Amino acid sequence: MPSLPRPADLIHTGIPEFDDILGGGLPPARVYLLHGIPGSGKTTLSLQFLIEGVRNGEKVLYVTLSETRDELTAVAQSHGMSIDGIEIYELIAQDRDLDPDNQYVMFQPSEVELNVTTREILEAVDRIQPKRVVIDSLSEIKLLAQNALRFRRQVLSLKQFFAGRDCTVFFLDDKTAAGEEDLQLESIAHGVISLDQLSPEYGAERRRLKITKLRGQRYRGGYHDFNIVRGGLAVFPRIIAGEHSAKREVSVLKSGVPQMDALVGGGIESGTSVLLLGPAGVGKSTLSIQYAVEAANRGEASVIFAFDERIETMFQRADGLGLPLRAHVASGLIEVRAIDPAELSPGEFAHSVRTSVERDDGKDARIVIIDSLNGYMNAMPEERFLTAQLHELLTYLGHRGVVTFLVVAQHGLLGLSMSTAIDTSYLADTVILFRYFEARGQVRQLISVLKKRNGRHERSLREFSLSDNGIGIGDPLDRFQGVLTGTPVFSGSDDELVARPDVFNG
Incomplete structure (x- = not known):
């Protein structure tokens, strides 16, 4: 009984992320079917596969039954690839084939052309002795065969021919x-x-791949998003959180605002997720930036994924609050990525998060901020199972010891009319609530911690303010009733009404 291929025996495709999905690469000397609709990336993937063979000093062959050498060269040049070293064998219609005198009358094409085509393929392989072969495409052979039985026998005969030649073959x-x-x-x-x-109703087309079958090898199942970019296929393997599970030392993340740290019971534990929930403009994004800036002050890295706000607008807002966001971005401790959601797939976003967290310089990000989750979810309304993908992403970040801030904007501004389009509170370990409320003819803000899985937290409502000095948090609003309705009832004296901003700490 033949043994299963070891990782060292596997051959690489030229796309490291794709090899990762395959479990390390492809078992050699086998026949593989690569199928997809026109424009899905088959030719580009095949060229990368053959170029990898050339890089390893192997002889490679591209048999084309539909595209010319010039067309293949143009595809390679568009990606900045060189096809030097690839033997291209053309089996396409010649000018003489269009002459009516050369058309078959007594015989079916399957009786003449199919045998001729197959024989020429076999002769080219015997002459070149390649280690890698691409046959593009089986659709031409299928048309020549004209029926399923003859087509299956022809493909089987090709498979048997390659079986004894130590050759890895892609049938397109x-x-x-x-x-x-x-x-x-x-x-x-x-x-x-x-x-x-x-093809979604809005935005760029989205591509994905799946390993339907791979005998004798453990691979990563399911769909994996990919893009066709200059240079070839950029593949984004689906994150499986269990592959990254490891014991890590638990630490506590401080905000730099003592009253905020008191609200969350001393700080936020590493490897947890925090949901910042409230209406637009109430201060959710600012609080998340405060945590990133404070981490940068300690020399720790963070990354912000901005779906809803331009980077320059974010910088201006931070400048107005006295937060040195620009300086930390310039130093590389804080990375800000502006996301164009119409051009993004969920797999690509998850891959971007992963590459930002697992940095090449060894300074892995300790904080990830997704601002906002509304932008992420609303930008891809046709994508199913986004919540499940988000759960997998949060679990992965938790295993890496990363604190994840999820900013979610609620509809409405005051009172009980507030609603949330995305219910992700069950995914987060900590939920911090923001609200507007009215007091003495002014609209003010409050903050409260509704939930914390990892330990104790303060349950009071505190006033929250933003000024030139940054974030201010007042004393508990214990003299009010019905603050969350937006129009509270006060039971104390006038001088206790609301802590003045000029006496706020922080």
């Missing part, structure tokens, strides 16, 4: 004849790689 198929024939192809191949292209 563009799914022009979906149904039973596709299943027959999948049953023949050692592994099946499916590429999909989706």
Whole structure:
């Protein structure tokens, strides 16, 4: 019984993230089916696969039945690739084939052209002796065969031919004849790689891949998003939080505002998530930036993903509050990424978070801020299971010891009319509530901690303010009733009404 391939025996595709999905690479000397609709990235992936072979000093062959050498060269040049070292064998219609005198009358094409095409492929392989082969595409052979039985036998004969030649083969198929024939192809191949292209109602097209089958090897299942960029396919493996589980020392994150730290029971534990919930403009983003700035003051790294706000606007707001955000961004301790949600897939976003957390310089981010979750969720309304993906992302960040701040804007401004379009409170370990309320003809702000899984927290309502000196937090509003309704009832004396901003601490 043949043994399963060891990681050292696997061959690489030229895309490290794709090799990671495959479990390290592809078992060599096997036949693989790579299928997807036109434009899904089959040719680009195949070229990267062959270029990797050339890089390793292998002979490689690209058999094309549909595209010309010039077309393949143009594809490679558009990605900045060089196809030097790739043997390209063209089996496409020639000018003489368009002459009516050369058209078959007595015989079906499957009886003549199919055998000729197959023989030329075999002769090219025998002559070149390649280690990697791409046949593009099976759709042409399928049309020549004209029926499923002859097509299956032809593909089987090709598979048997390659079996004794220590050659790894990609059969490309563009799914022009979906149904039973596709299943027959999948049953023949050692592994099946499916590429999909989706067209949302708004925004750029989105692509994803899936390993449908890979005999004798453990791979990462499910869909994985990818983009076609200059240089080839940029693949974003789906995050599996359990792969990153490790024991880490628990530490406490301070805000730099003593009253805020008292509210959350001394600080926020590493590896937890914090939901900042409240209406627009109440101070949620500012509080998250305060934590990032304070961490940077201690030499710790943070990253902010801004969905709703321009970076310059964020800088101006921080300058007005006396927060040195610009300086810490310039030093590299705080990274701010402006996200264009119309151009982003969930997998790419998760990959961006991961690369920001696992930094090459060894200074892994301790804080991740997603501002806001509304922008993330609303930008991809057609994507299903976003909440499940978010849960996986938060679990991964927790295993890495990262504190994650999720900013969520509620609809409405005052009182019981407040509503939340996205209910993610059950995902977060800590929930901090912000509200506006009316007092003595002024609209004021309050802050309170509603939930904290990891230890005790203060349950009082405190006034929250923003000024040139930064964040101010007052004494508990214990003389008020019904503050969360927006129009509280006061039971104390006038001088106790509300702590004045000029006596706020912090």
